[in-house]
Amino acid sequence: MRQGGFDMGALVLPRPYLLFLGDATERGFAKTALGLADWAPDLCIGEYGLPGCTVSAGLPHLTPAEAKEKGARALVIGVANVGGVIPDHWMDALVEALDAGFDLVSGMHAKLESFPRLAQAATQAGRQLIDVRTPPPAIPIATGRKRSGKRLLTVGTDCALGKKYTALAIANGFRARGIDADFRASGQTGIMIAGAGVPMDSVVSDFLAGAAEILSPDAPQDHWDVIEGQGSLFHPAYATVSLGLLHGSQPDIFIVCHEVGRTEILGVNGYSLPSIPQVIEQTVAMGRLTSPKIRCAGISLNTASLDAAAAAAEIDRLAAELGYPVADPIRRGPAFDRLLDACLA
Amino acid sequence: MRQGGFDMGALVLPRPYLLFLGDATERGFAKTALGLADWAPDLCIGEYGLPGCTVSAGLPHLTPAEAKEKGARALVIGVANVGGVIPDHWMDALVEALDAGFDLVSGMHAKLESFPRLAQAATQAGRQLIDVRTPPPAIPIATGRKRSGKRLLTVGTDCALGKKYTALAIANGFRARGIDADFRASGQTGIMIAGAGVPMDSVVSDFLAGAAEILSPDAPQDHWDVIEGQGSLFHPAYATVSLGLLHGSQPDIFIVCHEVGRTEILGVNGYSLPSIPQVIEQTVAMGRLTSPKIRCAGISLNTASLDAAAAAAEIDRLAAELGYPVADPIRRGPAFDRLLDACLA
Numbered sequence: 001m002r003q004g005g006f007d008m009g010a011l012v013l014p015r016p017y018l019l020f021l022g023d024a025t026e027r028g029f030a031k032t033a034l035g036l037a038d039w040a041p042d043l044c045i046g047e048y049g050l051p052g053c054t055v056s057a058g059l060p061h062l063t064p065a066e067a068k069e070k071g072a073r074a075l076v077i078g079v080a081n082v083g084g085v086i087p088d089h090w091m092d093a094l095v096e097a098l099d100a101g102f103d104l105v106s107g108m109h110a111k112l113e114s115f116p117r118l119a120q121a122a123t124q125a126g127r128q129l130i131d132v133r134t135p136p137p138a139i140p141i142a143t144g145r146k147r148s149g150k151r152l153l154t155v156g157t158d159c160a161l162g163k164k165y166t167a168l169a170i171a172n173g174f175r176a177r178g179i180d181a182d183f184r185a186s187g188q189t190g191i192m193i194a195g196a197g198v199p200m201d202s203v204v205s206d207f208l209a210g211a212a213e214i215l216s217p218d219a220p221q222d223h224w225d226v227i228e229g230q231g232s233l234f235h236p237a238y239a240t241v242s243l244g245l246l247h248g249s250q251p252d253i254f255i256v257c258h259e260v261g262r263t264e265i266l267g268v269n270g271y272s273l274p275s276i277p278q279v280i281e282q283t284v285a286m287g288r289l290t291s292p293k294i295r296c297a298g299i300s301l302n303t304a305s306l307d308a309a310a311a312a313a314e315i316d317r318l319a320a321e322l323g324y325p326v327a328d329p330i331r332r333g334p335a336f337d338r339l340l341d342a343c344l345a
Numbered sequence: 346m347r348q349g350g351f352d353m354g355a356l357v358l359p360r361p362y363l364l365f366l367g368d369a370t371e372r373g374f375a376k377t378a379l380g381l382a383d384w385a386p387d388l389c390i391g392e393y394g395l396p397g398c399t400v401s402a403g404l405p406h407l408t409p410a411e412a413k414e415k416g417a418r419a420l421v422i423g424v425a426n427v428g429g430v431i432p433d434h435w436m437d438a439l440v441e442a443l444d445a446g447f448d449l450v451s452g453m454h455a456k457l458e459s460f461p462r463l464a465q466a467a468t469q470a471g472r473q474l475i476d477v478r479t480p481p482p483a484i485p486i487a488t489g490r491k492r493s494g495k496r497l498l499t500v501g502t503d504c505a506l507g508k509k510y511t512a513l514a515i516a517n518g519f520r521a522r523g524i525d526a527d528f529r530a531s532g533q534t535g536i537m538i539a540g541a542g543v544p545m546d547s548v549v550s551d552f553l554a555g556a557a558e559i560l561s562p563d564a565p566q567d568h569w570d571v572i573e574g575q576g577s578l579f580h581p582a583y584a585t586v587s588l589g590l591l592h593g594s595q596p597d598i599f600i601v602c603h604e605v606g607r608t609e610i611l612g613v614n615g616y617s618l619p620s621i622p623q624v625i626e627q628t629v630a631m632g633r634l635t636s637p638k639i640r641c642a643g644i645s646l647n648t649a650s651l652d653a654a655a656a657a658a659e660i661d662r663l664a665a666e667l668g669y670p671v672a673d674p675i676r677r678g679p680a681f682d683r684l685l686d687a688c689l690a
Contacts, residue, residue, distance in 0.1 A: 144581030144613040205553050206546040208585045236489030236635050240553045240589035247581050268489040271634075285630065289616075290581050 010214055011136050012196040014103045014128070016042070018067035019057055019078040021049040022090055030055045032107060032189055033078025039168050040193045045072040050093060055079075064093075064100040074130070075102040076192060085110045086118075095121040103128040107188035132188045135203045135211065142209035142248055144290055149219030151291075152343060153251035154229040154300065155283050157273050158266055159238055161259035162329070163229040164190050166300040169329035170255065171226040173340045181224040184216050186245060190228045200230050201241050208241065212248020227251065233282050234274040235265055243286060250291040253343055254283055259302040260314055276322060298325040298339045355559055356481050357541040359448045359473070361387070363412035364402055364423040366394040367435055375400045377452060377534055378423025384513050385538045390417040395438060400424075409438075409445040419475070420447040421537060430455045431463075440466040448473040452533035477533045480548045480556065487554035487593055489635055494564030496636075497688060498596035499574040499645065500628050502618050503611055504583055506604040507674070508574040509535050511645040514674030515600070516571040518685045526569040529561050531590060535573045545575050546586050553586065557593020572596065578627050579619040580610055588631060595636040598688055599628055604647040605659055621667060642688045643670035 019033040027034060037044055037057035046062035049055070057078070064075065075097040081087055085108070086094070094104060098121045106112050112129035113119050122129045152170065154163040167183055167190075174181035183190070185197030203211045216225040227249050231238030256279050265271035274282075280296045287294040301318060303311035311328060315335050319326040325342045327335035364378040372379060382389055382402035391407035394400070402423070409420065420442040426432055430453070431439070439449060443466045451457050457474035458464050467474045497515065499508040512528055512535075519526035528535070530542030548556045561570040572594050576583030601624050610616035619627075625641045632639040646663060648656035656673060660680050664671040670687045672680035 141612070142582035144610075144616055201549075201551040203550050204546075205548050205550050205586045205589065206583065208550050209582050233631075234634060236592050237487035237554050238551065239592055239631075239634070240585045241550045243588050244550065244585035247584055265489075267486070271489055282630065285627065286578075286584075289579060289584070 010196055010198050011132065011191060013105055013130060013132070013192065014073040015195045016045045016072050017074050017076045017105070018045055018062060018064065018072040018097070018102065019047045019059065020075050020093070020097075021047055021053050021055055021057070022079040022081065023050045023052040024055040024079045025052070027055055029081070030057070030079045032076070032080070032192065033057045035189055036076065036078060036192055040195070043195060045070050048075070048093070050090070064097040064102060068100050068102065073103060074105045076105045077108065080108070084108050086115055091115075091117055094118060098122050098125045098127045101125070101127065103130060105130045105132060105192065107132045107192060109133065132191045133199050133202050135199055139203060139207040139214065140210045141207065142213050146290075147213070147216070147218045147250060148221060149216075149223045149225060151216055151225045151227060151249055151251045152297070153227045153246065153249045153254045154257050155242065155246070155254050155279060156229060156232045156257040157234065157276060157279055158259070158262060159231045159235055160266055161262060162257045162300060162302040166255055166257050166329045167226045167228045168193065169332075169336070170340065170343065171224075173336065174224055174226065177340065179224060179344070180220070180222060181226055184225050184227040186212075186215060186228045186230050200245055201238075205240065208244030209248035212245045216249060229257070232265070232274075232279070233286065234271075234279065236268055236271060246283065246287050247290050251287065251294060252291060253295055253297040254287070255298055255300050255339070255343070256280060256283070256296060257300045257302070261305055296324060297343045297345075298327070300339070301326050301328050303328045303331065355541050355543050356477065356536060358450055358475060358477070358537065359418040360540045361390045361417050362419050362421045362450070363390055363407060363409065363417040363442070363447065364392045364404065365420050365438070365442070366392055366398050366400055366402070367422075367424040367426065368395045368397040369400040369424045370397070372400055374426070375402070375424045377421070377425070377537065378402045380534055381421065381423060381537055385540070388540060390415050393420070393438070395435070409442040409447060413445050413447065418448065419450045421450045422453065425453070429453050431460055436460075436462055439463060443467050443470045443472045446470070446472065448475055450475045450477060450537065452477045452537060454478065477536045478544050478547050480544055484548060484552040484559065485555045486552065487558050491595060491635075492558070492561070492563045493566060494561075494568040494570060496561055496570045496572060496594055496596045497642070498572045498591065498594045498599045499602050500587065500591070500599050500624060501574060501577045501602040502579065502621060502624055503604070503607055504576045504580055505611055506607060507602045507645060507647040511600055511602050511674045512571045512573045513538065514677075514681070515685065515688065516569075518681065519569055519571065522685070524569060524689070525565070525567060526571055529570050529572040531557075531560060531573045531575050542573075545590055546583075550585065553589030554593035557590045561594060574602070577610070577619075577624070578631065579616075579624065581613055581616060591628065591632050592635050596632065596639055597636060598640055598642040599632070600643055600645050600684070600688070601625060601628070601641060602645045602647070606650055641669060642690075643672070643684045645684070646671050646673050648673045648676065
């Protein structure tokens with residue numbers, strides 16, 4: 001049994017999806033399914049919940065057989081269980097999906113292969129069990145060779161503040177302007193949304209920059225790869241992942257992502273958030289190794305904690321202070337258009 | 346069967362060693378054995394060559410049974426074969442060693458477990474097959490917590506130019522002055538020399554800084570950990586390993602290692618070596634995240650390509666140019682004493 005499908009080195013998922021919601025009763029546990037329905041509606045044929053499930057991603061309710069009929073190829077486990085494992089009462093449904101001809105896709109820490117009933121059913125049905133946290137095999141060592149095409153990388157003052165959503169919104173914004181652009185996913189949720197990518201944080205260190213190189217291969221000169229960043233150069237645990245992605249991505253431009261009100265680095269004690277100018281300076285200093293003309297194109301500000309008026313005021317204040325365009329890519333509006341203009345300048 | 350012994354997270358090897366030389370006829374293929382005999386003579390009870398072997402590490406020639414009698418606990422495969430695998434005609438000797446009660450230690454890419462005859466013999470004899478390229482299990486995510494004790498890290502303008510030997514020489518130099526110091530190994534040869542360590546380049550990216558944290562645990566206030574560096578912040582493939590080691594090591598001081606005449610980064614095309622001042626500036630800029638008072642203590646210059654007079658002249662010239670002490674740790678002499686003084690200042 002293969003651990004996923006791979007193309008040009010990066011993981012490529014069978015699509016479109018049927019989203020499995022289990023017996024979820026809280027939207028917080030179904031974040032993967034809800035994110036997929038929001039950001040990759042074209043990839044989602046329907047949703048499939050067990051009796052007791054009260055959460056919906058707003059898609060047609062389909063059985064595996066019905067979804068297969070409509071062209072779905074993979075069942076995505078779009079819901080997290082407390083403990084991060086697959087409960088016994090989901091097994092019948094997952095085996096039914098394998099028997100119906102679906103591959104299974106999971107972003108959980110527990111590997112699908114580690115559940116004997118799933119492993120056996122997949123073998124019998126000739127289907128794949130794909131763990132998107134498993135990196136592709138045979139990642140090359142980075143060469144540092146300059147690749148063709150244009151690249152944008154989202155970086156951050158910290159982790160978990162909007163690098164993925166910013167990259168998705170910018171890729172969509174580019175495409176809305178008729179520009180040929182791909183979102184390049186570097187984490188498990190992004191990979192499910194894009195249907196392809198490399199889970200950077202699971203790659204062995206020696207191959208990290210090489211993994212970033214295969215994530216955004218040579219492309220036509222006018223093509224943009226909009227690459228999902230990871231971590232922060234100022235995070236004492238995760239800066240290495242950020243640096244490998246920066247070096248291997250060779251970005252022409254980067255966007256600094258920040259969340260209003262965040263003052264401390266997540267997950268560690270006693271580390272203050274860097275300032276946005278510090279992030280710009282350090283990203284340029286390290287990034288110019290593989291991309292000599294790298295520049296900051298603007299700031300993506302997560303203003304989810306503010307109302308609309310306060311968000312607009314903070315966006316204007318920060319833009320005046322820093323001298324860069326600032327926008328919240330979820331709120332969009334004219335500020336976001338100015339950010340896209342700056343990317344393409 | 347365990348994949349090695351682990352203590353406080355880091356790999357710890359059974360010692361002392363009997364060095365296996367196979368049927369080597371060129372010293373270049375026996376670099377691991379020769380390095381061990383040079384740098385860890387106390388750990389090496391003897392050497393064991395097959396008929397046809399013409400290389401010697403200068404140790405007593407002992408059979409496994411004789412070496413066992415003298416207290417040896419592990420047979421170290423101290424010779425590389427073309428292709429990096431274990432040839433069939435070594436097997437009898439390796440199985441004999443397992444049967445005599447030795448654990449086997451290897452730094453080759455091919456895992457010892459992958460040879461069925463060795464795996465079976467080890468199981469029957471109740472011995473360990475230890476691949477020093479295999480990182481310890483359950484490495485924690487880095488916390489960034491400041492640890493007690495003092496730390497020195499060797500960094501470089503490139504990879505493969507003397508970071509390991511510099512750290513070994515400085516640790517020895519500290520101990521010769523009566524200072525409590527440990528060499529901390531971050532690569533496979535260093536781990537064999539030290540008898541313990543973490544193979545940083547084999548660690549999954551998310552855990553890299555955490556691996557560096559367990560490599561140099563809390564220590565008494567006057568104790569020095571002298572940590573073997575890896576790669577270079579200016580290497581487009583390996584900078585990530587260098588950064589994880591820098592952040593997790595929290596060095597109070599660092600030594601920049603450089604080789605006379607090296608102008609291009611190894612293993613990639615079109616990358617010029619950074620200047621030593623660039624390396625100092627970038628190491629301070631990144632290193633102060635976890636070690637706010639980090640400073641450069643001096644330069645280790647690999648002058649193997651020069652004769653003694655030319656080496657001394659180049660060391661003096663560079664010291665005057667940079668304003669830092671400069672020494673070749675292999676040549677030692679007064680310049681090396683001044684470098685040690687600067688470390689302890």
